[in-house]
Amino acid sequence: MRITQQAMSHQALQRLQSRLEQLAQAQSSLGSGKRIHKPSDDPSAMNRSMSLRGLQAASDQAGRNASDGLLWTSLADSKLQTLLDRLHRARELAIRSGSVTNDAEREAFAKELESIREEAIAIANSRIGDRALFAGTADGDAVSDDGTAYLGNDGVVERRVGPKDVVKVNVDGEIVFGFKGGRDLFSVLQELTDRIAAGDHDAVQTSIGEIDDSMDRILSALAELGAATNRIEAAQRRNADEKLSLQDRLSQVESVDVAEAIMQLQLQQVAYEATLGALARSIQPSLIDFLR
16 A cells, blocks of 8 residues: 555656746746757757758848958949049040140150059059958959069959858959050050150050050959849848847747746646646555554
């Protein structure tokens, strides 16, 4: 009889422990706002949750890639806009030189053009972090210090800004600066400087045409960068919408219904108290029997 009563008490204690665990889980869900804390809570929902979180991680990475891509395009755009302004000034000096009659003024024009050429070389060798902006995928500078050679390559710098959207964020410096498919900008500026200093007005007119060609190449590069920027910004907008959608879907999978959670907590509380009362009643007769 005592063994049977002991077994019944043990079973009652197990039921009490189970009720206590269920009560604790209900309290945890309500407190955290999450209904899934471990795979065994809902294996199917946990799989969906892990899949959605994987998509969130990919979306976050695409966002970082887009930001980095915009840094590339905006910096390249800024540098080329500055270079375009300096070439406008070089063209202005070339035109004005036609009316110059004294050596001192021609020398002043030539010195300013030398300064413009040096600035153009510095722009060509602009960097973004530890990367050359106009050298393709090469590690070093885009052009030599004297501007006579292109040192980069035609490598493409790309950023994945969406599941199926990869954007080229650099421009080919060899083309932009005229080392491929034209006369290089730095030779054009050097010859213009020399021609103005020598007072060779006919040759200066040839240089003006070559500067126009250089400016056209820069304008083409700016248009390319503008198109890349537009694609990246469009991808950012899509990514923002996708992140909101993923968060909503994840919330539906993971988050508790507060009203339902409160009801479950109350039910578990009642069940726990009932089990506790039943256990107390089962223990009391066994003590009386033992004392007899």
